[in-house]
Amino acid sequence: MAYDEHLAERIRTYFNQEKVSFEEKKMMGGLCFMVDDKMCAGVVKNELMARVDPEIYDEVLNDKGSREMDFTGRAMRGFLFIQPEGVDMEKDLEYWLNLCLEFNPKAKSSKKKG
Template identity: 50%
Template sequence: MPYDQHLLERVEKVFKKKKMKPVQKNMIGGLCFMVNDKMVVGVTNDSLMVRIDPELYPMALKKKGCRHMDFNGRTLKGFLLVESIGLRSDKDLLYWIELSLNFNPKAKAAKKKSTPAKNRKL
């Protein structure tokens, strides 16, 4: 899973300034930052993955460098990719991270994979 190391460092710096320690997890083709067991943002290639309120989706797509996020051939509802042109300034990056953090309390956590029960002799 390749990702832009500089963008990753910029994202980490934003969370550090906010005094937050999100869990980093490899998923959805990149390195994701999890808050309350829910993805907030992630870095894949040179783009920022962002999870936002689906109601804000149409407005967000109008921003520079923003596009639908497709994963395994399907568009993920409420997830966007922001390319480097839309992340040039720290203010741009902060906008997307805060938009995602604002949605986080309302977002649903992904279903945890259940582990199969072990066979037991009675």
């Protein structure tokens, strides 16, 4: 598979433990976790994709393992890739997932209205 299955399982476990309702969608060559029909977190290759509040983006960009998400060739503000060393400990993964979940209610849905 094109993404780290173990990291995906760790995300599933945490969301289930926190009673977060989510859907999984394969996209961007990886796996995306949708919460309330909005992209929340994901796994691309061996990295966590984190959608965080753009207000704290510059601050958390300096955290261990984080880098700009430049999937399209340019940085997407509010989206980060977290390298394996940034999520190797459970507390580190939980930190990032909590940032994603905190921003999710404010995030815009990409779901097309029919």
